[in-house]
Amino acid sequence: MITFTDVTKRYPNGYDALKQVNFHVDRGEMVFLTGHSGAGKSTLLRLIPLIERCTIGQVLVNGQYLTRLPRSRIPDLRRSIGMTFQEHRLLADYTVFDNVALPLVIAGFRLPEIRRRVRAALDKVGLLNKEKSYPITLSSGQQQRVGIARAVVHKPPVLLADEPTGNLDPAMALEIMELFREFNRVGVTVLIASHALNLIKTMGCRTLILQEGNLIGDTVPQP
Ligand SMILES: Nc1ncnc2c1ncn2[C@@H]1O[C@H](COP(=O)(O)OP(=O)(O)OP(=O)(O)O)[C@@H](O)[C@H]1O
Secondary structure (H helix, E strand, O other): OEEEEEEEEEOOOOOEEEEEEEEEEOOOOEEEEEEOOOOOHHHHHHHOOOOOOOOEEEEEEOOEEHHHOOHHHHHHHHHOEEEEOOOOOOOOOOOHHHHHHHHHHHOOOOHHHHHHHHHHHHHHOOOHHHOOOOHHHOOHHHHHHHHHHHHHOOOOOEEEEEOOOOOOOHHHHHHHHHHHHHHHHOOOEEEEEOOOHHHHHHHOOEEEEEEOOEEEEEEOOOO
């Protein structure tokens, strides 16, 4: 589903945030990505929906080589990927419903379908009763859940999460990770960047380890 072949990402200031990274994530896998601050985790995630382009190498997502992907196909690629961010990036003057509906509005869905899908997504994250609330009135964990609902509302086969539990207490963090696991159980390929080593251990998933832009580990837990 996601293959990196000798991927190097050099930023315009000449810094190599990723250096000849190679890995493959199969369809339906759930994988963690960890490493110190500045190791390149966010950079790696951003290459998948083409928020950034790699400088050298190949990124293959859902059968498409991204280096060859014409600009006109980027919206299609992004519709196949859901992404959540640590800082949520919710719109403060939009209700929870409207925040989650946004990707569907942009994609041109009709209102009855938008209602149905947004409510289904909010139901999955346990926030159906908050659809009329504004993000500022929600806890950090609830805001993260709204971000997750927005990421899955168009039912993408791939879900990426950048530090989804950064601001949360351990119990809430585990709940959020379990939510990702539920999406994975129904077939979604999940890749999560996280510092939370204990939590990653608890989840018992394959883990990629980055250090200064090098992929130095790819561990699969023993049964
Ligand atoms: N747009 C940019 N221009 C130049 N350098 C950048 C840019 N974005 C990131 N970097 C550098 O690339 C390196 C990797 O950054 P990245 O955000 O991918 O790391 P990270 O592992 O996600 O870190 P954190 O855990 O702190 O979020 C860092 O040294 C960072 O300063």
